Amino acid sequence: MTSILHIEGLTKRYASGHEALSGVDLTIEEGEILALLGPNGAGKTTLISIICGLVMPTGGRVSVGGHDIARDYRKARGMIGLVPQEIALEPFETVWNVVRFSRGVFGKKRNDAHLEDVLRSLSLWEKRDAQIRELSGGMKRRVLIAKALSHEPRVLFLDEPTAGVDVELRRGMWEVVEGLRARGVTIILTTHYIEEAEEIADRVAVISKGQILLVEEKARLMARMGRKELRIELHEPIDSLPERFRDKGLELVDAGRAIVFHYDTRGERTGIAALLAELSEAGIVLRDISTRQSSLEEIFVGLVTEDTA
Numbered sequence: 313m314t315s316i317l318h319i320e321g322l323t324k325r326y327a328s329g330h331e332a333l334s335g336v337d338l339t340i341e342e343g344e345i346l347a348l349l350g351p352n353g354a355g356k357t358t359l360i361s362i363i364c365g366l367v368m369p370t371g372g373r374v375s376v377g378g379h380d381i382a383r384d385y386r387k388a389r390g391m392i393g394l395v396p397q398e399i400a401l402e403p404f405e406t407v408w409n410v411v412r413f414s415r416g417v418f419g420k421k422r423n424d425a426h427l428e429d430v431l432r433s434l435s436l437w438e439k440r441d442a443q444i445r446e447l448s449g450g451m452k453r454r455v456l457i458a459k460a461l462s463h464e465p466r467v468l469f470l471d472e473p474t475a476g477v478d479v480e481l482r483r484g485m486w487e488v489v490e491g492l493r494a495r496g497v498t499i500i501l502t503t504h505y506i507e508e509a510e511e512i513a514d515r516v517a518v519i520s521k522g523q524i525l526l527v528e529e530k531a532r533l534m535a536r537m538g539r540k541e542l543r544i545e546l547h548e549p550i551d552s553l554p555e556r557f558r559d560k561g562l563e564l565v566d567a568g569r570a571i572v573f574h575y576d577t578r579g580e581r582t583g584i585a586a587l588l589a590e591l592s593e594a595g596i597v598l599r600d601i602s603t604r605q606s607s608l609e610e611i612f613v614g615l616v617t618e619d620t621a
């Protein structure tokens with residue numbers, strides 16, 4: 313894979329003295345979908361705004377497709393599409409004019425075939441002559457995406473694409489993002505919704521207080537998430553686990569009154585049935601059993617609160 317976006321040692325201190333970014337390093341591979349997760353005020357918007365040239369960084373470097381955003385701003389910016397959080401569209405303008413003007417702003421030659429292709433891919437072609445005010449909320453969001461894609465960017469930023477929308481619209485938006493990926497667009501989306509990151513991202517980056525705490529393949533995070541804990545309460549406390557249970561991932565807790573077993577829910581066989589049978593064979597009598605799952609939400613909250621502590 314080749315990297316399309318490279319961020320190195322990026323810092324931002326606002327005039328107020330507040331440090332919104334403290335040394336962010338991040339590399340985005342071409343064609344991937346990265347979800348940037350973080351609580352309010354973590355620095356997500358500041359990061360995107362710097363990449364898009366809306367905010368000046370205090371230090372560090374960013375390049376898009378090899379173009380430095382400071383030295384080669386126009387080329388770098390031309391490779392980026394930004395879908396903002398707020399729907400700011402001229403209500404009396406038609407869908408077609410919105411995308412046509414936007415392409416013009418980037419100094420790109422007229423290319424109606426590309427615009428048609430973008431509108432079709434977002435199911436907006438039939439609405440091309442409609443005024444923005446006649447569209448539903450979901451359609452307006454798709455117009456924002458079409459607008460951001462009008463100048464053929466290679467990287468698309470989606471800032472909270474589904475904030476405040478209902479479940480059905482959210483699913484629709486995920487399908488749109490999947491479609492864009494299939495067309496080879498690299499996507500970086502910020503979100504508060506862990507479920508959203510789980511559903512559509514290839515990699516997840518967690519940002520808190522201006523620092524990237526973790527960047528990991530979603531599949532690996534899911535594997536961690538897939539870990540479950542089985543808690544076995546014993547009828548009588550035991551001093552130690554019999555020899556045959558060593559190296560089986562068991563833990564004796566609560567002064568010998570319970571055994572905790574960690575297992576992977578994604579494994580074909582969890583080994584629970586065999587374990588229970590073996591415990592019974594060893595004469596260990598169970599009083600109760602319960603399970604709990606560690607979720608991405610827990611991992612995320614754990615990371616963020618650890619950082620705040």
Ligand SMILES: Nc1ncnc2c1ncn2[C@@H]1O[C@H](COP(=O)(O)OP(=O)(O)OP(=O)(O)O)[C@@H](O)[C@H]1O
Pocket residue numbers: 326327328330331332350351352353354355356357358359
């Ligand atoms: N223009 C500014 N001047 C001073 N401080 C600012 C400015 N813009 C943002 N901040 C501060 O920088 C920090 C990061 O803000 P930012 O908007 O980047 O966070 P965010 O992760 O996008 O949050 P949210 O999810 O709420 O949009 C916050 O503490 C915010 O108050």
